[in-house]
Amino acid sequence: MDQSVSRRTFMKTSAAAGVALQMAAVWAQEKGPRRLKVGLVGAGGRGKGAAGDCMEAAKSLGIELQVVAVADAVEERAKDAAKQFGVAPERCFWGFDAYRKVMETEADLVILATSPNFRPLHLEAAIDAGKNVFMEKPVAVDPPGIRRVIAAGEKAKTKGLSIVAGTQRRHQAGYLANQFLASQGAIGKIVGGSVSWCGGKLWYQARKPGESDALYMVRNWVSFTEMSGDHIVEQHVHNLDVANWYIGRPPVSAVGFGGRARRQTGNQFDFFSIDFDYDDNVHIHSMCRQVDKCYNAVREFFVGSEGSMWGAGKVTSTNNKQIAVPEYKVHGNPYVEEHVALLQSIVDGKPVNEAQAVAEATMAAIMGRIAAYTGDLVKWSDLMTKQDSALYGLTLKPSAEDFEKGEVVAPKDDVVAIPGEA
Numbered sequence: 001m002d003q004s005v006s007r008r009t010f011m012k013t014s015a016a017a018g019v020a021l022q023m024a025a026v027w028a029q030e031k032g033p034r035r036l037k038v039g040l041v042g043a044g045g046r047g048k049g050a051a052g053d054c055m056e057a058a059k060s061l062g063i064e065l066q067v068v069a070v071a072d073a074v075e076e077r078a079k080d081a082a083k084q085f086g087v088a089p090e091r092c093f094w095g096f097d098a099y100r101k102v103m104e105t106e107a108d109l110v111i112l113a114t115s116p117n118f119r120p121l122h123l124e125a126a127i128d129a130g131k132n133v134f135m136e137k138p139v140a141v142d143p144p145g146i147r148r149v150i151a152a153g154e155k156a157k158t159k160g161l162s163i164v165a166g167t168q169r170r171h172q173a174g175y176l177a178n179q180f181l182a183s184q185g186a187i188g189k190i191v192g193g194s195v196s197w198c199g200g201k202l203w204y205q206a207r208k209p210g211e212s213d214a215l216y217m218v219r220n221w222v223s224f225t226e227m228s229g230d231h232i233v234e235q236h237v238h239n240l241d242v243a244n245w246y247i248g249r250p251p252v253s254a255v256g257f258g259g260r261a262r263r264q265t266g267n268q269f270d271f272f273s274i275d276f277d278y279d280d281n282v283h284i285h286s287m288c289r290q291v292d293k294c295y296n297a298v299r300e301f302f303v304g305s306e307g308s309m310w311g312a313g314k315v316t317s318t319n320n321k322q323i324a325v326p327e328y329k330v331h332g333n334p335y336v337e338e339h340v341a342l343l344q345s346i347v348d349g350k351p352v353n354e355a356q357a358v359a360e361a362t363m364a365a366i367m368g369r370i371a372a373y374t375g376d377l378v379k380w381s382d383l384m385t386k387q388d389s390a391l392y393g394l395t396l397k398p399s400a401e402d403f404e405k406g407e408v409v410a411p412k413d414d415v416v417a418i419p420g421e422a
């Protein structure tokens with residue numbers, strides 16, 4: 001390697017596969033601190049939070065990190081984030097095509113933190129542009145979106161790029177320890193369980209005079225299924241991810257119900273109760289609710305043939321197996337730990353790829369939503385593999401592409417799915 005060749009030039013000219021390893025090799029020869037550049041797409045609460053977490057992670061690894069570009073659908077939000085992170089005005093972009101401009105910069109990694117409906121489109125663009133990715137959960141709102149994320153994840157592997165997802169329990173010491181124990185048979189074979197995200201309602205912002213449908217939906221994305229996937233997808237994905245992870249596979253079908261009791265805006269349900277069939281006689285009951293002044297519970301519980309465990313809590317074993325749990329050296333804050341894993345993978349040249357896991361967790365949640373909206377038993381295979389199934393191509397509209405084309409018509413507020421008829 002010619003020392004006079006800059007890392008950037010080298011990256012551009014190197015073959016796609018193995019880029020990460022080559023980058024690590026260049027770093028090994030360079031003197032001084034390692035430097036990484038970040039682009040932010042979606043500069044709301046979590047996007048700015050994730051950029052801060054990334055900086056904290058970089059500090060703990062001795063990496064110099066700089067946010068070099070920001071994109072948001074909304075001008076003020078883009079400018080606000082650019083100011084916060086010291087991004088030059090010419091690197092601050094807004095509008096529904098602003099993400100493309102971030103992909104054109106020299107950023108080594110991008111943070112994707114818009115509402116979930118845009119994730120497949122933005123992830124594809126990031127991988128095509130050769131960027132490592134941190135992407136917030138959930139990662140799609142419909143089955144074609146999930147399959148796009150999985151395909152982009154596979155493409156990332158061929159390019160030596162890392163993808164880390166914001167399902168932070170997979171980077172949290174207590175969960176890592178219990179998942180390890182489950183995988184080693186501490187409670188025998190998992191035969192059932194219960195996962196839940198029951199909490200209060202999120203925000204709703206009244207429509208501004210003259211506001212476009214697109215911006216109304218962007219500001220109220222937690223009220224519209226087309227943007228969020230509904231709260232079973234947006235929030236409960238965390239707990240379903242734990243179930244998939246501990247059991248070791250996604251569910252094969254879902255049946256259940258849901259409805260709305262309080263909401264008058266948007267088109268989401270207030271509550272869901274779903275039975276997920278994980279095959280081999282394993283069932284997980286899932287429930288989630290966004291209703292104020294009720295009992296709140298965000299947790300996972302598993303029953304095994306030889307004991308039981310909470311997601312990250314007490315383990316009760318009847319088989320007395322002596323299992324040495326690895327020491328998980330974690331920062332303590334899983335939000336930061338996700339970025340430690342991502343940055344470490346980039347500097348070590350050992351790509352990590354969480355695309356499939358987060359896509360499957362999101363797909364499980366979408367399957368539960370469809371089961372509740374329709375009242376049907378919904379099969380995984382109908383969403384993932386059976387191309388002649390009516391649900392295989394189910395694309396929620398307006399789609400991410402509709403926003404970019406300026407063809408957005410908001411669904412009517414307070415018109416919701418009727419099971420048996422939807």
Ligand SMILES: NC(=O)c1ccc[n+]([C@@H]2O[C@H](COP(=O)([O-])OP(=O)(O)OC[C@H]3O[C@@H](n4cnc5c(N)ncnc54)[C@H](O)[C@@H]3O)[C@@H](O)[C@H]2O)c1
Pocket residue numbers: 041042043044045046047071072073074077095096098099113114115116118136137138166167168218221234403
């Ligand atoms: N892991 C977690 O614990 C956690 C916590 C909160 C949110 N999240 C996830 O993070 C994501 C964002 O949530 P948030 O709370 O920051 O929402 P937010 O509304 O605060 O921010 C979203 C931002 O994206 C922008 N945006 C929307 N569409 C865009 C587009 N096409 N291009 C560019 N910008 C666009 C919006 O203008 C807004 O600024 C969601 O997927 C959410 O589920 C995860």
